[in-house]
Amino acid sequence: xxxxxxxxxxxxxxxxxxxxxxxxxxxxxxxxxxxxxxxxxxxxxxxxxxxxxxxxxxxxxxxxxxxxxxxxxxxxxxxxxxxxxxxxxxxxxxxxxxxxxxxxxxxxxxxxxx
Amino acid sequence: xxxxxxxxxxxxxxxxxxxxxxxxxxxxxxxxxxxxxxxxxxxxxxxxxxxxxxxxxxxxxxxxxxxxxxxxxxxxxxxxxxxxxxxxxxxxxxxxxxxxxxxxxxxxxx
Numbered sequence: 246x247x248x249x250x251x252x253x254x255x256x257x258x259x260x261x262x263x264x265x266x267x268x269x270x271x272x273x274x275x276x277x278x279x280x281x282x283x284x285x286x287x288x289x290x291x292x293x294x295x296x297x298x299x300x301x302x303x304x305x306x307x308x309x310x311x312x313x314x315x316x317x318x319x320x321x322x323x324x325x326x327x328x329x330x331x332x333x334x335x336x337x338x339x340x341x342x343x344x345x346x347x348x349x350x351x352x353x354x355x356x357x358x359x
Numbered sequence: 360x361x362x363x364x365x366x367x368x369x370x371x372x373x374x375x376x377x378x379x380x381x382x383x384x385x386x387x388x389x390x391x392x393x394x395x396x397x398x399x400x401x402x403x404x405x406x407x408x409x410x411x412x413x414x415x416x417x418x419x420x421x422x423x424x425x426x427x428x429x430x431x432x433x434x435x436x437x438x439x440x441x442x443x444x445x446x447x448x449x450x451x452x453x454x455x456x457x458x459x460x461x462x463x464x465x466x467x468x469x
Contacts, residue, residue: 277456288361288449289460296456335402344415345453346392349402 247272247338251350259358260328266321266353268310268336275341278319280310283333283352292334295319296341331357362386363452363461371467377438380464384431384452390414391433392458393425397446408433440468 252267270276280292293304300312310321319336333354337347362385372378384391393405404417408427419425422440427433437444445468451458 281460288462289451290361291457291459294457337402339456344407344409345390345456345458346404346407346415346417347394347402347458348404351401 247276247340247348249336249338249348249350251334251336251353253353254351255354255356257356257358258326261325263324264322264326264330264355266334266336266355268319268321268350270317270319270336270338272317272338272340276338277341278310278312279337279339279347280308280319280321281335281337281349283335285332289335292321326355326357328357328359330355361459361461363450363459365448365450365461365464367464368462369465369467371469372440373469374440374442376440376468377436378440378466380435380437380448380450380466382433382435382450382461384433384450385454385459388452388454388459389431390453391427391431392451392453393419393433393435394449394451394460395446396449396463397443400446402449405435437466442468444468 248271250269258264278295281289293302295312303309336350364383389410392407396402405419407415425435447463449463451460
């Protein structure tokens with residue numbers, strides 16, 4: 246079975262500071278990895294995904310994540326955050342080539358302060 | 360807008376009642392996934408349908424059932440509701456290993 250651990254439930258950070266949201270996963274088979282963002286009272290939006298190829302993946306709004314197979318991690322980073330990045334972030338995995346169902350971590354609330 | 364629609368947006372009901380949540384996937388997507396988001400359990404996969412057939416099952420209670428119709432919309436039926444069933448219920452459809460989520464139905468059981 247697969248599992249996802251997000252190591253921080255809340256991450257407070259000042260605007261324009263860098264941030265890292267940590268995600269570790271457990272799986273005995275190959276997985277796809279995802280980061281989703283949920284703004285207050287909204288649904289989930291895909292931020293970025295790793296399926297194969299380059300281990301560094303980037304989003305259009307400045308976030309990036311690196312797949313590290315040896316450490317079974319997929320940490321999310323942004324060099325300079327904005328107030329508008331305040332949201333809940335979910336790391337998720339699915340078994341490669343399987344049904345596509347997602348196993349989510351518990352979520353990390355990113356609080357960007359002015 | 361993900362292209363996935365869910366109705367109703369909010370639902371308030373009493374314990375012991377039965378409700379139906381509806382989801383329409385993005386045009387062309389054959390899969391529908393249902394997830395439950397609650398404060399104590401987080402985001403949990405419930406069930407998946409692909410082109411009308413059940414494909415995968417997660418932590419779905421026996422009081423809950425789902426189906427996918429020929430036009431590919433799906434319904435999640437929740438019966439004998441309990442206070443603990445209060446949650447946000449999402450559906451998603453899948454395309455090229457990417458899931459697109461609907462806005463969710465917030466269920467409150469009083």
